[in-house]
Amino acid sequence: MSLINQVLNELEQRGAQTSSEQTMVRAVPARAERRWKMPVLLAVVLLIAGAALWFWPSAQQPEQEQAEVTGSIAPAPVVSVADEHLQPDIKMSFELREVPPAQPPQESDSAEPPQPVASKTAVVAQPPKPAEIRHPVAAVPSSGALPLKQISRTQQADAEYRKAQAQQQQGHAAEALAGYDAALKLNEQHDAARLALAALLVGSHRGVDAERVLLEGLRLKPAHTVFSMALARVQVELGNGKQALQTLESNLQRAGDKADYQAFYAALLQREGRHKEALNSYQQALRLSPNSGIWLMGYAISLQAEQRPQEAKTAYQRALDTRTLSPE
Secondary structure, eight states: OHHHHHHHHHHHHHHTSOHHHHHHOOOOHHHHHHHHHHHHHHHHHHHHHHHHHHHHHHHHHHHHHHHHHHHHTSOOOOOOTTOTTOOHHHHHHHHHHHSOTTSOOOOOSSOOOOOOOOOTTOOOOOOOOGGGOOOOOOOOOTTSOOOOOOOOHHHHHHHHHHHHHHHHHTTOHHHHHHHHHHHHHHOTTOHHHHHHHHHHHHHTTOHHHHHHHHHHHHHHOTTOHHHHHHHHHHHHHTTOHHHHHHHHHTTGGGGTTOHHHHHHHHHHHHHTTOHHHHHHHHHHHHHHOTTOHHHHHHHHHHHHHTTOHHHHHHHHHHHHHTTOSOOO
């Protein structure tokens, strides 16, 4: 624009000249050629200025229109995060789209450069496939043989007891005796094997051996009333009634709630002619089990021996009413 002002000032100076000076100057070809060049130069300068003013807003308008169209209509361009040549505005818009709405990015007071976004192509650890899962394997001995499971002596005794039972059910008494004895050698606290062995010995007419086996059981377990009853029966079989009574008396206080123990003790007292003591034991047994016909009959016998016939008759009738007695 300074060039245009200079040209205009020159034109004004030329118009300000006096008429006298204009009359004194003669037209020559060189001056005429100079007057023709100035208007052309002025026109060229005006065209250049107009073109500059025309193209300057036109260069800014496409970028503004493109930004407006992109923000209002066109979807955001899909840009890979891995591209390191992203423009700042495009990269920022992509980061904001990837941030979850519930957790907006916090602005820091100090101006720090933005941290690079983690690449979506980062390797994620995948869970192992079923075929790749490895379970711990028990160590195998260097010899190559698989380790044998350790079996306790109690378990071995149980196995021997079950085998002896099977032998006894098949009628193999000798094998059953050996099996029960083996079980007791493995575990002397095996009560079932001890009772089974004693019963099988009595059935084999070996009462003395059965008594020895049961005496050993009472030595190990003095409060075991089942051993006391079994031993007393063996002693009765051997003809040792008084010794059987002593065996039962040793555990009589622990058998106050056992009807069969009290009735057995009463029967042994009755056999020894101790009917008054037998009545007390029968009464205790019948309180625990009032419908036992055999015990009612024993009770009636002792009542009759004690000269109590009416009570004996009532006890006999009660025994018959149970319908548990044989005709004999």
